[in-house]
Amino acid sequence: MVRSEIIRDIAPILRDQLVVCNIGLPSQELHMIDDQASNFYMLGTMGLSSSIGLGLALAQDKTVISIDGDGSVLTNFGTLPTIANNVADNFILLIVDNGSYGSTGDQPTYAGQKTSLAAVAKACGCETVIECQAEETGAVLKAAIESQKMTVIVSKCESGNIKVPVITKDPAVIRDRFMTEVARRNA
Amino acid sequence: MIDAVEKEPSIYHIPSNKEDEGMGLCAGAFMGGKRPAIIMQNTAIGVTVNTLVTLTQFYRMPLPMLISYRGELKEPVACQVEMAVHTKALLNLLNIPTYHFHKSGDEEELDAILKYTFMCNKPVAILTDATFWGGY
DSSP, rough: OOOHHHHHHHHHTTTTTEEEOTTHHHHHHHHHOOOOTEEEEEOSSSTHHHHHHHHHHHHSSSSSEEEEEHHHHHHHHTTHHHHHHHHHTTTTEEEOSSSSSSGTTTTTTTGGOOOOOHHHHHHTTTOOOEEEEEHHHHHHHHHHHHHHHOOEEEOBBBBBOOOOOOOOOOOHHHHHHHHHHHHHHHH | OOOHHHHOOOOOEEEEEHHHHHHHHHHHHHHOOOOEEEEEHHHHHHHHHHHHHIIIIITOOOOEEEEEEESTTOOOOOOHHHHHHHHHHHHHHHOOOOEEEEEETTGGHHHHHHHHHHTSSSSSEEEOOOHHHHHO
């Protein structure tokens, strides 16, 4: 299973939550598969999906899912201690770990070699860390939402990309649409 | 400054490990309906150029940056000067409105600067040097 198949699988679950989606192909895939006002698409700034998601989760009550990648977490490792020490039980970090920098051509990451992101998250103090296989992602994500406990999910999948169009929506429009939806769901 | 922030019940303070991470937290907090700000050192301008451009500016988000301006008069560490000489040039290059608190009393403009920042949805820099905050 590759990342786009996971996103297709979990799209019906994501629809009811606030989603911050990682730069590049993950955002483009989610945008193509199931564009929703409750999706915040990152068009740049590799590494900050988890930081934006945590900030959003701490600022309001609805569940926030940050879709991140192994390469992006590796580029912003500092995020894991911050998440561990600022517990937001409405926050889920879903790391789609395909062991590669997918958006730039599937160059291998260290997460696909000796480094375990789940072990790093635990060492950083994250209390609920679940590593699962790609096929289990939907069930694990659903359980994490229902648990109302801050959860880090590391979903191990194969690397590989599908052809997707780039997102041409203006960033200010993406942001405004998302903020309007955040406010509506919190009203 | 950090003590004052920690003591103030209306402020939620998250120490972050790198300044671009802090700017990500601020972006999320803003979209959740809060008024974020970041406290950092001017060396962080070098660290955060990509984030300032592709997140804060590209999505038109407000971000007051209260900056300890190292490498100015009274600085004892030579290496800090190396970033100080680029600080205003970089802010200017990035079209970031920049204010400089140099003398006691300059902080009276802070409230107006914050209102300005949340009016125009831009990152705004407030440089505070050692002459302002009382040396080392």
